Amino acid sequence: MDQLEKKFIDLCYEEAEIGLVSGEVPVGCVFVFDDDNGQQKVIAKSHNRSNEFLSALHHAEFNCVQQVVNRFSSNYLEIFRKTTVIITLEPCIMCCRMLRMLQIKLVCFGARNDRFGGAGSVASIHNDSRIKCPSLNCLDGLDSNRSIQLLQRFYEQTNENVPNRTTTELKSLPENTNRDDYQLDSNPIQSSDHLFKATYKPMEFRCLVRINHQSESDLELLSNEVHINQFTNHPNLINIIRHFLLPDGLWYSIFPYSPFKSMDLICKPFGLPESLISIMLVDILNAVDYLHHNNIIHRAITGSHIVPFGDLNKSIKFVLTGLKYNYDMNDRNELQAFDYPRNADKILKCLSPEMLEQNIIGYNYKTDIYSIGILCCELANGIVPFDQMSPDCLLFYKIIGDTPRPLDSTCEEMKLFEEYANQVECTLQRRYRVYCKRKFSSEFQEFVNPSCLHGEQSRRMSAAELLEHCFIQANKQIINSHSSKLALLSQYLS
Numbered sequence: 001m002d003q004l005e006k007k008f009i010d011l012c013y014e015e016a017e018i019g020l021v022s023g024e025v026p027v028g029c030v031f032v033f034d035d036d037n038g039q040q041k042v043i044a045k046s047h048n049r050s051n052e053f054l055s056a057l058h059h060a061e062f063n064c065v066q067q068v069v070n071r072f073s074s075n076y077l078e079i080f081r082k083t084t085v086i087i088t089l090e091p092c093i094m095c096c097r098m099l100r101m102l103q104i105k106l107v108c109f110g111a112r113n114d115r116f117g118g119a120g121s122v123a124s125i126h127n128d129s130r131i132k133c134p135s136l137n138c139l140d141g142l143d144s145n146r147s148i149q150l151l152q153r154f155y156e157q158t159n160e161n162v163p164n165r166t167t168t169e170l171k172s173l174p175e176n177t178n179r180d181d182y183q184l185d186s187n188p189i190q191s192s193d194h195l196f197k198a199t200y201k202p203m204e205f206r207c208l209v210r211i212n213h214q215s216e217s218d219l220e221l222l223s224n225e226v227h228i229n230q231f232t233n234h235p236n237l238i239n240i241i242r243h244f245l246l247p248d249g250l251w252y253s254i255f256p257y258s259p260f261k262s263m264d265l266i267c268k269p270f271g272l273p274e275s276l277i278s279i280m281l282v283d284i285l286n287a288v289d290y291l292h293h294n295n296i297i298h299r300a301i302t303g304s305h306i307v308p309f310g311d312l313n314k315s316i317k318f319v320l321t322g323l324k325y326n327y328d329m330n331d332r333n334e335l336q337a338f339d340y341p342r343n344a345d346k347i348l349k350c351l352s353p354e355m356l357e358q359n360i361i362g363y364n365y366k367t368d369i370y371s372i373g374i375l376c377c378e379l380a381n382g383i384v385p386f387d388q389m390s391p392d393c394l395l396f397y398k399i400i401g402d403t404p405r406p407l408d409s410t411c412e413e414m415k416l417f418e419e420y421a422n423q424v425e426c427t428l429q430r431r432y433r434v435y436c437k438r439k440f441s442s443e444f445q446e447f448v449n450p451s452c453l454h455g456e457q458s459r460r461m462s463a464a465e466l467l468e469h470c471f472i473q474a475n476k477q478i479i480n481s482h483s484s485k486l487a488l489l490s491q492y493l494s
């Protein structure tokens with residue numbers, strides 16, 4: 001470190017400054033090469049250019065690597081082994097892996113990157129023994145305050161430009177937050193007793209704060225949620241901005257702000273039109289496809305775990321939450337899972353029969369597809385199937401293959417209803433009268449069953465196949481039209 005000249009470090013911060021004025025997260029990077037005569041010279045320098053190219057592959061480190069490869073196309077691997085990388089922020093997991101593969105001599109960085117850092121903060125890619133190449137020498141040797149000040153200037157600047165911060169910007173809050181930084185609205189959200197709308201005072205932005213009492217079984221779910229949050233990054237998956245445990249045993253989790261209710265409440269009392277359901281499904285299937293590609297089973301896809309985000313005048317996306325129930329198949333190299341979620345009482349209705357049976361065959365990611373089928377019924381009917389049924393009845397009906405469906409005039413039950421209409425209570429009467437008057441498309445009914453709710457796991461479609469399903473195709477026009485989509489959503493979300 002002593003040999004690292006101040007001029008190189010200054011050059012690195014200059015790059016970060018250039019990033020700042022270009023509207024990028026201000027991170028600067030310089031590659032310094034040691035030649036055979038003991039001389040040091042700069043062979044590459046760059047700042048983050050991710051926003052410019054709309055690609056995470058333009059992190060400062062990547063840009064520098066590209067410069068070296070272009071400049072020394074015949075012997076760059078040899079060059080990298082004699083190169084010191086100076087960077088104002090701890091490299092992210094991805095860049096850390098790259099620098100390690102290239103066998104960079106030394107990485108010297110400024111502030112810790114507690115959100116994505118791969119050199120010890122979030123993951124220890126630099127010395128993880130499972131990676132079969134020499135470990136990467138990393139040092140947090142630069143002035144971290146200087147880096148943090150730059151980042152703060154960036155967030156102040158975006159605060160002026162963009163009053164409504166996006167999730168991506170919120171990901172990099174300063175570390176030192178505590179309970180007093182959050183001004184909670186007086187009442188908890190909806191039926192929940194632990195989720196609050198709030199304002200983060202130092203930066204005056206809105207967020208959601210969830211407060212859990214740290215009981216032992218909750219702790220396992222919460223750690224599961226934090227674990228998965230580190231490894232997932234998808235626009236349709238909820239993201240924890242920050243979490244902290246206080247000495248009094250309260251666990252605070254901070255989420256991005258949404259002005260809307262969750263879908264289980266939006267679909268009440270009698271359900272939503274299938275076109276709206278198709279719009280939501282595209283977002284949710286993309287998130288589920290992403291999870292499954294990463295060997296993660298969500299295990300709790302249900303209306304209460306889907307929340308719209310955004311602004312009805314601009315754009316809306318649907319986001320999948322409830323990640324605390326997930327199961328990560330990655331760790332164990334398995335094809336079938338035998339792990340069952342804790343505290344599952346709230347999600348029993350969405351679970352597949354094979355999951356409820358807990359038999360020796362186990363279950364796989366198709367259990368999520370079954371839950372998507374139940375979700376469609378919930379949103380179409382305005383009520384979750386098997387509602388108010390005791391767990392043993394529920395299990396029995398699912399195992400004997402009793403499959404719910406979106407209720408409309410074509411259902412067998414409707415004929416029965418006509419016969420017994422006078423004997424059922426009046427709220428149920430009203431419900432059936434609404435159902436009798438409507439008809440869902442055959443494409444939608446097929447999407448739900450057999451494509452999602454088929455009794456055999458292997459016969460259910462995958463998330464990627466469902467995205468190509470004729471039901472989604474039939475709604476392509478509204479899904480692809482920004483204005484008609486917003487017009488439809490406005491009727492139900494506001």
Ligand SMILES: [Zn+2]
Nearest residue numbers: 059091092095
């Ligand atoms: Zn990176």
